[in-house]
Amino acid sequence: MTDTAVITGATSGLGAEFARQLAERGHNVVLTARNLERLEAKAAELSARYKVKATVLPADLATPEGVEAVAARVAQPDVGILVNNAGYGLKNDFHNNTAQAELDNLNVLVSAPLLVSHAAVNSMLARGGGRIINVASVAGFVPRGTYSAAKAWVISFSRWANLHYSSRGISVTALCPGFVHTEFHERMQMDKSPFPGWMWLDAERVVREGLTDAFAGKSVCIPSKRYKVLAAFGRRGPQALVARVAARGR
Ligand SMILES: NC(=O)c1ccc[n+]([C@@H]2O[C@H](COP(=O)([O-])OP(=O)(O)OC[C@H]3O[C@@H](n4cnc5c(N)ncnc54)[C@H](OP(=O)(O)O)[C@@H]3O)[C@@H](O)[C@H]2O)c1
DSSP: OOOEEEEESTTSHHHHHHHHHHHHTTOOEEEEESOHHHHHHHHHHHHHHHOOOEEEEEOOTTSHHHHHHHHHHHTSTTEEEEEEOOOOOOSSOGGGSOHHHHHHHHIIIIIHHHHHHHHHHHHHHHHTOEEEEEEOOGGGGSOOHHHHHHHHHHHHHHHHHHHHHGGGTEEEEEEOOOEESSSHHHHTTOOOTTSOGGGEEOHHHHHHHHHHHHHTTOSEEOOSHHHHHHHHHHHHSOHHHHHHHHTTOO
């Protein structure tokens, strides 16, 4: 039986593309996000196009109930693939955001992947294996606000979990893209125009490279050569300079 894949944030951008590529590979998919109408439209499209079972699970991952609902679905024995993808950025600097807005963002970017991965790892250990993909960002390699800090957690967690659980058949991969054309920047009202074309990647490529590296059992995937180089600079360059360069992007 083909593993079912659960994808969070599956209504647009990278999550929608993960759902499409996994359905194309023959996996049944469980799509989760907040917007039920968009979820149902996406599920209908995928089941008609790829002849797989596509179901929806509306959930707000900033809330304990939303996270519990997704964790409960992930704990079912048919689930062999989990993509923790849902996420967003905050428009303002840390001190200009309310503390609640920062906490909600941290819950979606960190607490939700932690709790859903906890359910997935327990279930995958019992079924003898599985794959978890955590969508992080190259921002996780540079000091740039709480978004970078959250993504750094995702990368560090994935590195450790991949080492720790690979001998028991579970791979955990942090996918670290640079700028990707999705709804992300519009949602946070960010002006995309200062960033040149070469800095932008397509979701199709990012997801394809992410799935290749995840199925190869890698702990970190940085799509494209240009971003591999930039991430190496972020990790090894002088931190004051890295912070100055990083301050120009998100
Ligand atoms: N685009 C980039 O340049 C870029 C670069 C590096 C990393 N990333 C990361 O990639 C991931 C996907 O982002 P994207 O670029 O594909 O953005 P996107 O097009 O805005 O998609 C975000 C998805 O997350 C869902 N979502 C947002 N808040 C949620 C919540 N509270 N609960 C449940 N679902 C929620 C949205 O659906 P609903 O609104 O219906 O809930 C949507 O499906 C994020 O983790 C982001 O940090 C993006």
